Amino acid sequence: MRITFKFKYPIARTMAFEKEYHENLRLTLEEKRWFLKGAITIWMFDGNRLVGETYGVPLGEDRDMPPGCPRDREAIYCFPQIVFE
Helix, strand or coil: CCEEEECCCCHHHHHHHHHHCCHHHCCCHHHHHHHHCCCEEEEEEECCEEEEEEEEEECCCCCCCCCCCCCCCCCEEEEEEEECC
């Protein structure tokens, strides 16, 4: 397996990952597009097959974040990577 990475990829093609999250954490396509604006995103590929995603969101942004996250403009909140097997 040879993993490669892309920093830009159509978000609509990444929605299969949402079913891996608990239903309370799943995003719609519109929500995910909004949430990833300004985020650092990385998508992982095995050949041409999308196998993982991870992203970090600036904590200084005015958005809903998990309780206890500081509002630090120099920090990001990293969401866990999910990898298809």
